[in-house]
Amino acid sequence: MSNRWGNSTEGRDPVAAGTDAGTPSRPGPEPGSGTDFHLELSGEGTLREQVMRALREAIGSGRLAPGTRLPSYRSLARDLGIALNTVGEAYGELVAEGWLAARQGSGTRVARRSTPLPSDRPRRSAPPVRRPAYDLMPTSPDAAAFPRSAWQTSARRALNAAPNDAFGVGDPQGRVELRTALTEYLARARGVRTSPHRIIICAGFAPALSMLGQAVKGEVAVESYGLGFHRSLLTSAGRRTVPLPVDARGAVIDTLPTTGAGAVLLTPAHQFPTGGPLHPERRAAVIDWARTTGGLVIEDDYDGEFRYDRQPVGAVQGLDPDRVVYIGSTSKSLSPALRIGWMAVPDHLVGDLLAVKGDREMWTGALDQLTLADFVACGAYDRHLRRMLLSYRRRRDRLVATLRARAPHIGIDGIAAGLHAVLGLPPGTEPSAVRAASRQGLALEGLAAYRHPDSDMPPRDGLVIGYGTPPDHAFEAALEALCLALPDAE
Known part of the structure; x- marks a missing residue:
């Protein structure tokens, strides 16, 4: 016999008080019950012995930690389908043995002095892991600089103004409020030419690249230096990656036609990780390649806003919105914890990418999208x-x-x-x-x-x-x- 029961929140436990103070019998778990726990009765011995053995096993194995509050015996008896006195006697004997402790007003709990039995198999102590003192990995922004107050203000405004459908099943394309705000911002700040119906919200660059890997055909050319994680996403989607040489002027586009690739992934504003921008002649050359071959340019604009020696260079997407997929996210500008990214895609790819994504938004919450929309629209993002x-x-x-x-x-x-x-x-x-x-x-x-x-x-x-x-x-x-x-x- 087995059952599940939860930690009771009744203020007066019958074992401690010596009386049955349970509520009237009713089906199902008690209101306010806590974490479910699976109690297995073995079928050997009396029911009282089975309850005692099951509780000893749960405490001895560590499944019930010292201090854990148990349900009243009325609750447990009802859930197991046995008599109240049977559970009361089992609790009482375990209190006498020291497994449980009962106090007036605080119920019955696992005794603080009880400890799990050591494993029969000797354990090899793992060597201590030395955490780095300083993180110089190029993966995250300054977490302490997250604009908590401004974000909270936008979140409150977004929640108060949210339409009822924001609390339903998420649109896989993303909230129109965010797509509209991004259309204006990307045009103004990054030179991206798009419209709300050509923007798809996603959970960051990696999910966007994974979807593109499933939507495009053939091989994908990539820069010889880049994130191996991104290459593995394309490989997992069935796309072989072909490396392009990289120099101080960015990816060497002259070699692209020889690869036979149907798409190319670039970091034009700031090549990752070598640091050079894609030269204007090469920006024009990659657009010419895409128009001539019907190929697709995938533009990773991971930190395009952060240029210190001059105004940021606009996105390659602005040269030909029908041949470039522009991808951005909040990972460097705000925080990777937000899990919000976006794709500005050609018209002919919108349906294909949404088909890959599925009927529902799985990862990016509607309220976070509405908050970011307000954050951008009110100027806080700038x-x-x-x-x-x-x-x-x-x-x-x-x-x-x-x-x-x-x-x-x-x-x-x-x-x-x-x-x-x-x-x-x-x-x-x-x-x-x-x-x-x-x-x-x-x-x-x-x-x-x-x-x-x-x-x-x-x-x-x-x-x-x-x-x-x-x-x-x-x-x-x-x-x-x-x-x-x-x-x-x-």
Whole structure:
């Protein structure tokens, strides 16, 4: 016999009080009952012995932790379908044995001194995991800078103004309020030409790329240096990736026609991770390739708003909205925890991508979408980006100044933009520098971690340094540890 019961919230437990203070009998669990617990009766011995044995097993194995409150014996008796006195006697004996403790007014609980039995199999103690002292991975913005007050204001306004259908099944294309706000913002800030019906809301860049991998056909050309995670998403969708060489002017588009690819994934504003923008001639060349071949350009604009030496370059999508899919998200601008991204797609792809996504929005909540729509429309998003632009520019300047003073033989590659920089290293020194960084308590990676395995480019030595994540109070110490990990001048 088995059943499920919950922790009672009755103020007076019959075992402690010595009387039956349960509520009148009724079907189902008691209102206010807590976490369900599965009690298994073995069928051996009397019912009282079975209840006692099952409770001893639950306590001894650790399934019922010390201090856990048990239901009244009326509740348990009703759920197990046995007599009240049977449960009362079982509780009473377990109290006498020290397994349970009963006090007037606080009910019956698992005794604090009870401990789970040790496992029969000797356990090997795992070595302690040493967490890095400083996170220099180029994955996140400054979490402490999230605009909590402004976001809360937008959330309250969005909740009060939300239409009733916002609390129903989510539209897979996303809330029209957010798509409308993004249409205006992307046109103004990034030069994207689109409309609300051509925008699809998703849970970030990765889900967007996964959907595109299922919607497009053939191979996908990618930059020789990029996130392996993105390549694996395309591979999982059945798309083989073909590497394009990368230099200081971005991806080498001249080689694209020789790949036979039907689509190309680029980071034009700020090549990830090497740091160069796609040169204007190459921007024009990739559009010409797409128009000539019927190919598709997938534009990852992961940090396009953050340019420090000049105004940000507009999106490639603005050159031909019918041949480019533009993808952005809040992961770098606000927080990856929001899980909100967007695609501005050609008309002919909207239906295909929505078919891949399915009939319902699975990941991005309607209220978060409405909050972001208000956050963008009221200007709070622009104000936050201006504030973070100044903060990240100062951090990059501190990185440059520190290296100039402490390690002048180490150069910084790429443009002054984004939330990361690449430190060029002497040939053959990257592996030792990564190990030295680990010993200094730094979480970072070398360029080798981002190189496409099929690339025929000569490998480069370098460290990819994310300066967005460390809090302000720890940034100087992180830079000091970084300098200690760098190779000496030859």
